[in-house]
Amino acid sequence: MDISIIGANGSTGKHIANRILLERILLPTDRLQLVGRAKGSSGQALYGFRQDLKDAFAERCPIIDIALHPEEVVADIIIMTAGSTIQAHNNPDAPPPSRDELAIYNQQIAIPYAEALAKYGHGHEVVIVVTNPVELIVVIFSQRYDRHRVVGMGAYQDSLRFRREVARSVNVSREAVHAMVLGEHGDGIVPVWSGVTIQGFSDNETQRAIRTVRSSIKSIDFPQTLLRMRNEIIKIAQKGDLAEAFQFFDKLPPDIRIMVGPFLTLFSGTKTDIATANATIDFIKSMLSGKDTVIAAQVSLDREFMNVTAPIGAPVIISPKGWDAVYPISLSDGEQYLFLETARSIQEKMQVWKV
Numbered sequence: 001m002d003i004s005i006i007g008a009n010g011s012t013g014k015h016i017a018n019r020i021l022l023e024r025i026l027l028p029t030d031r032l033q034l035v036g037r038a039k040g041s042s043g044q045a046l047y048g049f050r051q052d053l054k055d056a057f058a059e060r061c062p063i064i065d066i067a068l069h070p071e072e073v074v075a076d077i078i079i080m081t082a083g084s085t086i087q088a089h090n091n092p093d094a095p096p097p098s099r100d101e102l103a104i105y106n107q108q109i110a111i112p113y114a115e116a117l118a119k120y121g122h123g124h125e126v127v128i129v130v131t132n133p134v135e136l137i138v139v140i141f142s143q144r145y146d147r148h149r150v151v152g153m154g155a156y157q158d159s160l161r162f163r164r165e166v167a168r169s170v171n172v173s174r175e176a177v178h179a180m181v182l183g184e185h186g187d188g189i190v191p192v193w194s195g196v197t198i199q200g201f202s203d204n205e206t207q208r209a210i211r212t213v214r215s216s217i218k219s220i221d222f223p224q225t226l227l228r229m230r231n232e233i234i235k236i237a238q239k240g241d242l243a244e245a246f247q248f249f250d251k252l253p254p255d256i257r258i259m260v261g262p263f264l265t266l267f268s269g270t271k272t273d274i275a276t277a278n279a280t281i282d283f284i285k286s287m288l289s290g291k292d293t294v295i296a297a298q299v300s301l302d303r304e305f306m307n308v309t310a311p312i313g314a315p316v317i318i319s320p321k322g323w324d325a326v327y328p329i330s331l332s333d334g335e336q337y338l339f340l341e342t343a344r345s346i347q348e349k350m351q352v353w354k355v
């Protein structure tokens with residue numbers, strides 16, 4: 001098996017490469033391809049990065065090659081991590097950072113890779129999209145290549161965060177909580193409270209626990225609550241008191257923490273690259289396990305779920321071929337409303353971004 005990481009010299013790309021080798025996802029006879037751009041420092045730095053990986057993993061290293069042009073990308077699994085990332089700012093009058101700011105720039109990076117894949121690919125590649133805005137980059141690849149072989153990591157990572165935050169609030173381990181986040185990897189997230197199960201809790205106990213910890217009784221109130229709480233915490237972070245901001249964060253409801261956590265991390269001057277690499281590796285392992293696994297991921301829907309046609313986080317069955325089908329979970333009325341509103345908002349953005 002071959003894996004290609006586009007943007008391998010970036011912080012997320014590097015962590016992913018390291019984890020692939022650490023967890024022996026590739027055998028010494030397999031190939032890892034590190035992809036950078038010919039113009040710019042990353043192309044040069046990849047030669048050094050390859051050397052560092054060889055030093056670290058010696059005979060456990062797969063064959064590592066370097067590609068500096070989109071048409072040279074060849075692999076069974078292509079991980080798209082190239083692109084710019086959002087920056088924190090300290091201007092209280094400016095809107096909070098949003099992944100949407102990256103659209104124009106990252107779109108231009110993704111298109112040549114999607115076109116090269118459509119032209120030179122063997123048709124069996126699976127593309128895992130990490131680059132933001134995830135929905136946009138998923139649609140760019142899906143328009144040019146088999147959409148069932150393109151999946152975005154955002155909803156998967158948000159779901160892992162949701163499980164962890166619920167677990168933290170009810171004092172169990174993340175493994176004991178099953179939960180999904182659908183919708184957008186951004187303000188339009190849809191935490192599916194109606195589907196939460198907690199190992200060791202009866203249905204009644206689960207419902208009681210959820211009522212105690214969730215941010216709003218009704219899903220339709222969630223977006224407003226999220227905006228209000230996020231603005232409050234960003235103000236504290238912009239004052240420069242990150243210790244206080246993280247104390248405030250710990251008291252927030254779990255569905256708010258999913259969204260606020262990455263922003264607060266950004267304001268502290270660091271990134272979410274380790275968690276993202278971890279989620280990507282987790283995802284690849286599930287995909288390669290051969291078992292039909294249901295996960296939340298951004299895919300380009302064509303009416304398979306709630307009659308929506310948009311790139312959006314949906315419950316899908318994944319396999320080594322990508323996503324085979326949507327898994328028909330039922331949502332509460334409020335969650336359905338949120339999901340459809342998010343789909344409408346994503347469709348509007350796609351029109352603005354002209355895809």
Ligand SMILES: NC(=O)c1ccc[n+]([C@@H]2O[C@H](COP(=O)([O-])OP(=O)(O)OC[C@H]3O[C@@H](n4cnc5c(N)ncnc54)[C@H](O)[C@@H]3O)[C@@H](O)[C@H]2O)c1
Pocket residue numbers: 006007008009010011012013035036037040042081082083084085086102106109129130131132133134153154157185271272273276
């Ligand atoms: N989905 C998620 O949960 C999640 C989490 C973290 C980051 N991200 C996204 O992943 C992307 C990368 O984030 P990062 O923190 O690693 O950024 P980074 O700036 O550290 O790395 C980006 C890399 O992309 C490379 N690059 C730029 N243009 C390229 C091109 N044309 N071809 C090949 N490589 C190119 C750069 O040289 C750089 O090495 C961003 O869009 C970020 O928003 C997503």
